[in-house]
Amino acid sequence: MAEHKLLNELSVENLDSYADACISLFDALEELMKSGYTNLVIPSRGAYPFYSFATSIAKMTMRQFLDFHLYHTGMKVLLLPFTSDWGDATVGLNSAKARGFWVKILDDILNRRISPHTIYYESIVNKLGGRFKVNNMWSLPERFSQGNNATGFVFLDTIVSGQAICEIIAAFKEQGITNYFVVGIADNDGGDIKSEYNQIIHAEIAAGRMKLIRVKRIFSEDTSPLLNTGICSMVFPSLIQMAYEQIPDFRADGLVGGGLWFIDVMKNLYGQPIYGVRGIALTLVDFTIRGKLIDPLPHFEEFAAHEVQHMVDISGEHEILDGETTKRIVFSAIADDNGNLPNDSFDITSSHVVRVNLEEDYAKQFIADVNDKIEEARKIGLIV
Numbered sequence: 001m002a003e004h005k006l007l008n009e010l011s012v013e014n015l016d017s018y019a020d021a022c023i024s025l026f027d028a029l030e031e032l033m034k035s036g037y038t039n040l041v042i043p044s045r046g047a048y049p050f051y052s053f054a055t056s057i058a059k060m061t062m063r064q065f066l067d068f069h070l071y072h073t074g075m076k077v078l079l080l081p082f083t084s085d086w087g088d089a090t091v092g093l094n095s096a097k098a099r100g101f102w103v104k105i106l107d108d109i110l111n112r113r114i115s116p117h118t119i120y121y122e123s124i125v126n127k128l129g130g131r132f133k134v135n136n137m138w139s140l141p142e143r144f145s146q147g148n149n150a151t152g153f154v155f156l157d158t159i160v161s162g163q164a165i166c167e168i169i170a171a172f173k174e175q176g177i178t179n180y181f182v183v184g185i186a187d188n189d190g191g192d193i194k195s196e197y198n199q200i201i202h203a204e205i206a207a208g209r210m211k212l213i214r215v216k217r218i219f220s221e222d223t224s225p226l227l228n229t230g231i232c233s234m235v236f237p238s239l240i241q242m243a244y245e246q247i248p249d250f251r252a253d254g255l256v257g258g259g260l261w262f263i264d265v266m267k268n269l270y271g272q273p274i275y276g277v278r279g280i281a282l283t284l285v286d287f288t289i290r291g292k293l294i295d296p297l298p299h300f301e302e303f304a305a306h307e308v309q310h311m312v313d314i315s316g317e318h319e320i321l322d323g324e325t326t327k328r329i330v331f332s333a334i335a336d337d338n339g340n341l342p343n344d345s346f347d348i349t350s351s352h353v354v355r356v357n358l359e360e361d362y363a364k365q366f367i368a369d370v371n372d373k374i375e376e377a378r379k380i381g382l383i384v
Contacts, residue, residue: 005321006308009219009227010284012301017216019288021185022053024213025156028183029054032154033075037181039153040075041106043082043168045231045261046158046221050185051077052229053285061293075154080106081233081259082157082168083353096167101255103171110153110177114382116249116374123370124236124258131342132234132334132356134262152179158221159186159212162197169204182210187221189214222351224326225265226277232262232330238357239366246367247374268332273314280311323348330354 008014029040029051042048082102101117108115128134159165165184172180182204186193190212193201204210220228236258244256269275284304287297297303311320318325327348335341344362347355358366377383 006311007305009217009321010281010304010308012304014217014219015284015288015304017189018219018285019053019292021213021215022050022285022289023057023292025050025183025185026054026057028211028213029075029154030058032181032183037152037154038075039110040077041153041155042077042079042157043102043155044158044221045228045233046218046223047156047185048079048231048263049220049229049285051156053289056286057289057293060290078109079261079263081235081261082164083233083235083257083259095163096170097255098257099164099167100171100174101257103168103175103177104253104255107175107177114377116247116370116383117255119373119377120243120247120250120258120370123366123373124239124260127366127369128234128236128260128358132260132262134234134260152181155180155182157182157184158218159184159190159201160188160192160218160221162193162201166197166200169200180209183213184210185213185215185218187215187218189216224321224352225262225329226274226320226325227281229282230264230266230278232265232326232352232354233259234262234330234354234356235259236356236358238360239363242363242367243370247371249374262330262333265329265333269329273316274318274329276314277311277320280307283307323350323352326352327354 040051042051080102082099104115105117105121107113108118155168157165157168165182169182172178184201201210201212205212225232240256240258243258244250247256250256266275266278284307287300287303291297291300315325318328327346330346331341343359345357347357349355374383
C-alpha cells in the first residue's frame, strides 16, 4: 500500500510537472527581482520546496558566481506559518480571521512597526523556538529588507480550492497592503479551484498582481517532512486560547494565532536510513529538473520506480505518509540528550501539522511576559 501511494505521488508524470513548475518559478522570481521586488514571503510548507528548487536552478544554470549570488540574495525570505489550524481553541475563529492575524503581523513587519502582534510573534519565535529547538532564523522579521511597504513583496503560496489565497488577498486589502505580487502554484493544474475563488484570482492576474503556475500534483503539500524537504508546522492551541483571552488587543480586533515552522525537522536523523528517504525524494525532483535543463538521465522512469521502492525499503517500520511517522521525526528533533520531551502534550493532524498544548504554568508565564513587554513598549512610545 505504501509503495502504491508513493508510486502515484512520485510518478514520472508528477515529477515532470513539478519540475516544470520549479523552472517557471525560477523565471518568475528573476523577473520580479528585476522589477524591484526585494522581499519574499512563504506561508506554506507545500510552497517552500518550489522556492528551494528554484534556488538550485539558479546555481545549476548561472555560470557566473556573481549572477547566482545576486539571484540568491536578491530577495530576503521570510517564512510565516499562515496556518488556519487552531486545534481545540474555542475563540470564535474562522479561517479568514486566522489568516488575517498573520497578515496583520506581516503588515507590521513590512512597515517596521512594533505592535502587540509582533511582540507576541517574536516571543513565539524566540521562546518557543528555543523550547522546541526550532532553527528559527528564517522566521525572524530582521531577514526582511530595510524599508516599508513601498518596497513591495512577493507572496508565494500553493493553491487547491483557492479559499486560502483569496482570504489572504482580502486581508491584504482590508489592512491597506497594496504593493504585493502573488505567485500561486495551483494543484491539479488549477482544476480544483472553486468558481467564486477563480473569479478573484483572475481579477488579480488581470490587475497585474498575480501569476498562476499550474502543476499536476503538489506532493509536498500537507504531507510528511520526508516529502517536503524536511519542513514541519507546529501550532499551539492552548496558547492561542490564552492569548485571545488575556491580550486585550487580540480580543479587540478578533484576530489571534500561534505557530512556528520547523525548517529542518530531520536534522537529528542524519545518517539513519529514514533520513535517506528525504534525500531520494529531493534527488528525484533534482534529476528531473536537470534532465530538462542540462542532460536527461537515461531510463529515468525505471530509475524513479526503483528509487521509490528503495524509499519504502529503507523506511523500515516507518510508514512514510503516516502522521505517526511525522510525530516520531518531530520528537527526535525536540528531545533532549536523554530522549526526554518538554512537559507538553502533542498531537498530529491528518495534514501533518503538529499541535502542541503547552504546559499550563509555562503558557501562563509566556502570556504574562508578552503583556509586560506590550505595556513597556506603550510606556516608552514604541506602540502608538
